[in-house]
Amino acid sequence: MKTNVAIIGGGPSGLLLSQLLHTRGIESIVLERKTKDYVLGRIRAGVLEQGMVSLMEEAGCADRLHAECFVHDGTFVAYGDEMFRIDFKEHTGTPVIVYGQTEVTRDLYEAREKADGQIEFNVEDVVIHNADSDAPYVTYTVDGQERRIDCDFVAGCDGFHGVSRKTIPADKLREYEKVYPFGWLGILSETPPINHELIYSNSERGFALASMRNENLCRYYIQCSLSDTEEDWSDEAFWEEFKKRIPADQAEKLITGPSIEKSIAPLRSFVTEPMRWGRLFLCGDAAHIVPPTGAKGLNTAASDVHYLYNGLRDYYENGSSKGIDSYSEKALARVWKAERFSWWFSSLMHRYPDQTEFDLKMQVAELEYLRSNEAAQRAMAENYVGLPY
Ligand code: APR
Ligand code: PHB
Numbered sequence: 001m002k003t004n005v006a007i008i009g010g011g012p013s014g015l016l017l018s019q020l021l022h023t024r025g026i027e028s029i030v031l032e033r034k035t036k037d038y039v040l041g042r043i044r045a046g047v048l049e050q051g052m053v054s055l056m057e058e059a060g061c062a063d064r065l066h067a068e069c070f071v072h073d074g075t076f077v078a079y080g081d082e083m084f085r086i087d088f089k090e091h092t093g094t095p096v097i098v099y100g101q102t103e104v105t106r107d108l109y110e111a112r113e114k115a116d117g118q119i120e121f122n123v124e125d126v127v128i129h130n131a132d133s134d135a136p137y138v139t140y141t142v143d144g145q146e147r148r149i150d151c152d153f154v155a156g157c158d159g160f161h162g163v164s165r166k167t168i169p170a171d172k173l174r175e176y177e178k179v180y181p182f183g184w185l186g187i188l189s190e191t192p193p194i195n196h197e198l199i200y201s202n203s204e205r206g207f208a209l210a211s212m213r214n215e216n217l218c219r220y221y222i223q224c225s226l227s228d229t230e231e232d233w234s235d236e237a238f239w240e241e242f243k244k245r246i247p248a249d250q251a252e253k254l255i256t257g258p259s260i261e262k263s264i265a266p267l268r269s270f271v272t273e274p275m276r277w278g279r280l281f282l283c284g285d286a287a288h289i290v291p292p293t294g295a296k297g298l299n300t301a302a303s304d305v306h307y308l309y310n311g312l313r314d315y316y317e318n319g320s321s322k323g324i325d326s327y328s329e330k331a332l333a334r335v336w337k338a339e340r341f342s343w344w345f346s347s348l349m350h351r352y353p354d355q356t357e358f359d360l361k362m363q364v365a366e367l368e369y370l371r372s373n374e375a376a377q378r379a380m381a382e383n384y385v386g387l388p389y
């Protein structure tokens with residue numbers, strides 16, 4: 001087979017890139033190692049920056065998003081029984097959009113299918129060849145059958161555990177990593193939200209987050225030990241612990257119910273430089289991971305897609321490689337700012353096993369500064385709603 005762009009990975013970044021390229025008549029083939037249902041079965045975050053929403057609009061798949069999303073003009077930060085609000089609208093004029101990543105991925109699959117987009121599922125043995133030449137190609141197998149795609153470019157949108165990043169010679173890559181000494185235990189419950197906006201809570205028992213998907217579907221998280229397993233946490237134990245980690249007046253309002261999904265995710269900050277090697281471009285989790293505290297995972301994948309899509313447009317429409325040549329630099333500049341914000345917010349809101357009394361005093365002083373200082377609130381609001389592309 002022959003195409004313009006071979007895209008490895010049928011997650012949100014691969015599908016968004018494929019759909020955007022399609023709107024400009026640029027062909028692509030998406031290779032996904034799992035089934036569509038498996039990809040849609042993964043529960044992920046759900047806060048979208050305006051940049052991500054604009055890309056979904058440009059891709060022609062934002063109707064359901066606008067019809068079903070929540071528009072949040074702010075968020076709440078709690079510590080102990082104190083709680084204060086960060087007003088995004090007042091500080092930046094921009095809200096965030098609460099709409100599940102699973103729904104984003106579902107809308108993108110629908111759009112690709114409507115456009116007869118080419119997606120191969122259950123692919124195995126994906127190998128990227130000659131990425132450092134003008135004639136890259138990708139080989140893979142489906143049902144034991146060997147296949148080959150000749151292409152102009154390869155987009156590595158295959159996540160942290162994919163093959164794309166591993167295709168780049170180790171001496172050409174620089175990796176930066178920070179692993180946090182705790183995880184997040186998250187549940188999904190068919191219960192009404194505790195509050196009209198998210199609550200991020202730093203309590204003496206650890207972090208907690210109250211988030212939502214719709215009027216009767218909520219997502220709650222607590223910081224947990226990395227040695228914990230889902231089996232260690234019954235729903236009762238989760239709700240008991242969650243109530244102890246949010247202000248008492250909020251705990252009184254909490255409506256609990258059986259969890260319909262429960263999972264533990266480790267927290268990691270990770271960045272790969274560069275994000276391009278020859279005709280191979282890394283996007284999203286294939287190149288960088290953020291701890292979920294700042295809700296920057298999907299949104300930073302989106303800005304990668306924005307830079308790559310516009311670089312490829314420039315190449316196919318104007319014959320210029322300026323955009324693709326500056327892709328890695330532009331994408332990384334925004335990635336590092338998202339990494340910094342996610343690390344800062346994670347450091348502020350979690351309790352560390354080796355935290356000293358002094359460290360705790362620093363957290364409280366930073367929270368107090370954030371509660372009482374306009375400039376600090378504006379800085380947080382600007383980063384949370386998303387820095388410009
Ligand atoms: N061949 C084909 N597909 C692969 C391979 C491979 N060798 N390895 C992985 N994949 C697929 C995975 O099955 C997955 O569906 O690539 C896809 C990568 O999708 P994501 O991990 O969702 O990554 P991305 O699209 O970059 O989205 C980033 O996802 O994890 C969240 O917080 C993260 O929100 C961010 C978003
Ligand atoms: C979520 O809704 O799952 C969510 C929201 C905000 C975060 C992380 C996760 O920071």
